[in-house]
Amino acid sequence: MNINNFHLQNFRNYDDESIQFMPGINVLVGNNGQGKTNIIEGIYYLLTGKSYRVQREHELLKWNQQEFHLYGDFIVNHHKVFLESHYKDRKKRVKINQVPCQRLSDFVGTINVIFFSPDDLIMIKGGPSERRRFLDLHIAQIRPGYVSILNAYNKVIQQKSALLKAHIERSSKYAQLELWNKQIIELSEKIILQRIELTNRIQEVADQIYVNLTSQQENLKIYYYALGKKEFQEALAELPELLNQKMEQEIERQMVLVGPHRDDLHILLNDKPARLYASQGQQRSIVLSLKLGELELIRQEKGEYPLLLLDDVLSELDSFRRNYLIKFIESSRIQTLITMTGAESRLDDGALYHVEQGHIRRER
Ligand SMILES: Nc1ncnc2c1ncn2[C@@H]1O[C@H](COP(=O)(O)OP(=O)(O)OP(=O)(O)O)[C@@H](O)[C@H]1O
Ligand SMILES: [Mg+2]
Structure with missing residues (x-):
């Protein structure tokens, strides 16, 4: 399963930002508090209907805004799937390929995701x-x-x-x-x-x-x-x-x-x-x-393989375990999104994005 494109509107510290992901490893680099985790959280929310950080959706709304939108283009078993999540007036609405989804349980599992952060x-x-x-x-x-x-x-x-x-x-x-x-x-x-x-x-x-x-x-x-x-x-x-x-x-x-x-x-x-x-x-x-x-x-x-989201994980591992993880990802060709502050030595492979104050710029 792959994510090709992800678009956030009024979600956390993002106004209106799109990001095009590549197959394999995608590294999101930036200083603390710039919006790296917010991207991971947005994708997780789009795929599961839940945030792993907060109970109430209200906190996901960009401050002083009334609604947020998340859009994602995915490839599942060679088919394109377009997911859309909209939150307004304390209600969330989900669409799969433009068709509204009645219940959350109808769409959880459509696209699989594994998320890992030090909080785990x-x-x-x-x-x-x-x-x-x-x-x-x-x-x-x-x-x-x-x-x-x-x-x-x-x-x-x-x-x-x-x-x-x-x-x-x-x-x-x-x-x-x-x-x-x-x-x-x-x-x-x-x-x-x-x-x-x-x-x-x-x-x-x-x-x-x-x-x-x-x-x-x-x-x-x-x-x-x-x-x-x-x-x-x-x-x-x-x-x-x-x-x-x-x-x-x-x-x-x-x-x-x-x-x-x-x-x-x-x-x-x-x-x-x-x-x-x-x-x-x-x-x-x-x-x-x-x-x-x-x-x-x-x-x-x-x-x-599901989509793999790794938030701040590499800095927490010693070099042997870190290498094991990177090798595992590379050899199995799992599409992986990894956040890091850049204080750790950078990964040589994969697409690289710089995140700064709610803006994303591709560097490599
Ligand atoms: N609802 C919100 N509206 C606007 N900004 C928000 C909202 N919630 C969080 N933020 C801002 O988003 C930023 C945090 O983003 P995020 O958690 O993605 O940081 P990060 O880049 O992962 O940082 P770190 O390296 O410290 O983990 C903070 O500046 C925070 O003030
Ligand atoms: Mg973070």
Whole structure:
């Protein structure tokens, strides 16, 4: 998948700017605060309908403006795809090839993207929600329909949680809780099976990449723990009973205590929890391996590599890992957009763009 042309209007610090990308490596260079990350964020938003930096679209609007537009020309499986995103009056509208898209879930996954920035290290050190997000974002890109299942599940959890807090008689609470629990059982199975499948597939590729990245010195293992258990079939079989057992406690604590919204992905580095023991550099390497693993899986699934967006990543890697990454990109011919400040030594290959105060100039 390739992006040919990208156009931003009133997005972040851009007025009206276009950029023509090349196949292979595209380097965006500029001082701090000039708009490099804003370009990456814009492309990510166009492809996923979400920003990874903010919750509310309002912050993406150029100050004092009422609407923003993003346009992108892409090539997917030798076909041209034109995407358009428009935000105004707190509403976003998306068009694919000029045709309005009804729901966000209809277009997520049309064009795949892998994004990596130093903030992703939170996946290792942060809470379970960060690791679930990694899995869910990836599944959403390759399995149409997963977003709707996840949304349905989240709605059930919200409604069950409201019921637990409601001031109503216990007996009628029990009856309603049983109804919600039935839906939790049905949706949990779908979510857990997808997450397990992805974990198993990514484990194989990511471990191979990690071993190479560390010159055969270290290994990486990941396991999905469903409902607190490594054996997901056992966990699923026990779910109805567990929901019954915990009902009393859920009412006491007014919290939904059972379900895949509390699951975790265990990441082990040389058989020890990475969350507790991995050094800064090892964390970077783990995340890099998982991201490159994702890249491989998308290629297996879709027949071509996704677009790769690397924000400020190179400066964070030592020269061996940096070279490994560049070689990986070059040999697989993945179209990659890389931002850097130029303080690091520059890349010799690829197209080079200079970014300054919301203006982009091609240099090479
Ligand atoms: N909504 C907005 N409207 C106008 N300008 C904005 C908006 N949001 C952010 N900015 C400006 O955009 C600039 C930041 O851009 P960006 O994050 O892309 O910088 P960068 O080039 O990636 O810098 P760094 O090298 O520090 O990462 C800042 O100058 C910031 O003030
Ligand atoms: Mg930046």
